[in-house]
Amino acid sequence: MRKKRLTGWVCGKGFDVKGSFQYHPRETTGQEGFRWRSFFCLLVFLLLFFPDDARCQRRTHEIFFEGTDYELNVYRIYGERPGKTLLLIGGIQGDEPGGFLSADPYADICLSKGNLIVVPRANFHSIVLRQRIVNQDMNRQFDEEARHTYETKVVSILKRLIQESDCLLNLHDGSGFYSDTWENQDRNPLRYGQSLIADAEVHMNPATGEEIRLGEMARAVAARINSQIENSEHHFRFNNHRSREAESPHKEQRKSATYYALFTCGVPAFGIETSKSLPLELKVRHHNLAINAFMDRLGIVQETPGVNLDPPELDYLVIAVNEELPVVVGNQQTLYVQPGDTIMISHIEANYERGLTADLIGFGTISDVRKKFSIQRETQIVVRKDYYPCGKVTISLRSEPPRVLQTKGRTDSEPPRDQKPAVKTFRIQINGKEKVCRNNERVTLVKGDLFEIVDVTAENGDPSVWVVNFKGFVGDRRSNDGEDRGFVINTAKDLLSRYSIDKQGRSYPVVVTYQNAEVGKLFVDLKEPRN
Ligand SMILES: [Zn+2]
Structure with a gap:
């Protein structure tokens, strides 16, 4: 799993303080300068004292199984004010484009209240093949714990996202039109299209005693959607699968994402089905209506047009x-030319699309894109987003190629593939609180603390194929493959002290291996509780 650009500095979830990014610290004077300085102190404070995952941010983008055919992209958007979290899953079956094409743009919106987790393409491999299933139906794997296929690996991540959410929408395109009475072959109780599906009318969450009124929620949302759909043939209806009941015609749904969400996690969950018979544009529009109506109901408020003050950064010039x-010349790289060569910048790739210029210093004007220049001396290209310099390329003279030289200090480039796999960090949870530890670090717990290895990140290699083993803990008793990510470990009860380093149960190793070779380690020390 790789965490991509973490963007935005305006505080949201859980923090009262607010800061905004300023492009021009040096221009500020007097009170403004003071404000800048205090913001800067706050920024340093946040960077120093909050680990990666807890750092104040408005959106994150995580990539799991990067570079594989089933790469999984997870976008989290945090509102400026705290609120409920809605999880959108699109494309769990690849031949239902209404769902994933609708979910996709929600990854880019801004929220003023509440949070979204957006997984636009849960089953990317099946989407590219435009088929429902590759190895097995991904939406029938939520009852399993094992990780045998890529589908179950993805599902284990989706399950964690469900646990973080207050509501799940699984976006599908279904056959025909659902109706609670038989009207014809295409419109009857066994069809799916134009319905909001839940697994029960009401579910009492035994953990909290809370009554989850799915039917009421779905009917209210359907009424809201239908008021915006003129053609009554396309109106949405609540479709209760009653999946847990003995006479349910949809028992296969017991292995689905919504069933897992509701009955295992107590999270209200709905399948949103547009009809496969409708044109794609209508499917996407209707999905959008449904998502917006659920957001409204959960008090999640979209901010339009939104505020984006992410620090601009050049990726590369062409x-x-x-x-x-x-x-292609990356930010901070050097392009070598021979005296008298002409160069022309044809494209700027940055984290913004508009407001970009590239200035070849000593040539042309402040904006030199698509102009030809004959180079006689060393110079630089300064790239700006509006007035903010966001990247630089050096032009040097040399009588022979190679043309592009990678400079030191470029940290975000891919490591060479032949480097040895190694753990960078451990993402753990102690009593539900997330923490990030570096490789070989020690973490001290009080016996009885709940401990979970959420995941590991890599210095090199693909962590999804590694085995992360808490020595002394047997995670999945049916198949002890040693993989312990995702299990909540009770440190008072679940550990066998003979596997501890001291044999007394005071210090346990977590060992990460790849093809039986060790690639990383974490030490867990247990203290006796004080009474
Ligand atoms: Zn489906």
Whole structure:
């Protein structure tokens, strides 16, 4: 799993303080300067004292199984004010484009209240193949704990996201039109299209005693959606699968995401089905209506047009030398040319699309994109987003190629593939609170604390194929493959002291291996509770 760019500095979830990114610290004076300084102190404070995952931020993007055919992208958007969290899952079956095409743009919205977790393409492999199933139906794997196929690996991550949420919408396109009475072949109780599906009318969550009124919620949302759909043939209806009941015609749903959410996690969950018979544009529109109505109901408020003050950053320039094929030159890299060569910048790739200029210093004007220049001396290209310099490329002279030289200090490039796999960090939870530890670090717990290894991140290699083993803990008793990510361990009861380092149960190793070779380690020390 890789955490991509963490963007935004305006505080949201759980914090009272507010800061905003300023492009021009040096221009500020007097009171403004003071404000800048105090913001800067706050920023340093946040960077120093909050580990990666707890750092104040408005959106995150995580990539799991990166570079595989089933890469999984998870977007979290935090509202400025705290509130409920809605999870949107699209594309769990690849031949239902209404769902994933609708979910996709929600990854980019801003929220003023509440939070969204967006998984636009849960089953990317099946989407590219445009088929429902690759190895097995991903939406029938939520009863399993094992991780045998890529589908079950993805499902284990979706389960964790469900546990973080207050409501789940699983976005589908279904056959025909659902109706609670038989009207015809295409419109009857066994069809799915244009319905909001739940697994029960009401469910009492035994953990909290709370009554989850799914039917009431779905009917209210359907009424809201239908007021915006003129053609009554396309109106949505509540479709109660009664999946847990003995005479349910939909017992296969007991292995679905919504069933897991409701009955295992106590999270209200709905399948949103648009009809496969409708044109794609209508499917997407109707999904949007449903998502918006659920957001409204949960008090999650979208911010339009939204505030985006992420620090601008150049990714790369595309530059043609003479009339040759253009080359890609990354931020902070050097392009070597021979005296008299002409160069032309044809494209700027940055985390913004608008407001970008590239200025070849000493040539042309402040905006030199798509202009040809003959280079006689060393110079630089300064890239700006509006007035903010966000990247730099050096042009140096040399009599021979190679053209592009990678400079030191570029930290975000991919490590060479032949480097040895190694753990970078452990993402753990202690009594439900998330913490990030570096490789080989020690963590001290009080016996009885609940401990979970959420995941590990890699310095090199793919953590999804590693085995993370808490020595002395047997996670899955049916198949002890040693994989312990995702299990909540009671440190008073679940550990066998003979596997501890001291054999007394005071210190246990967590060992990460790849093909039986150790790639990382974490030490867990247990203190006796004080009475
Ligand atoms: Zn489906």
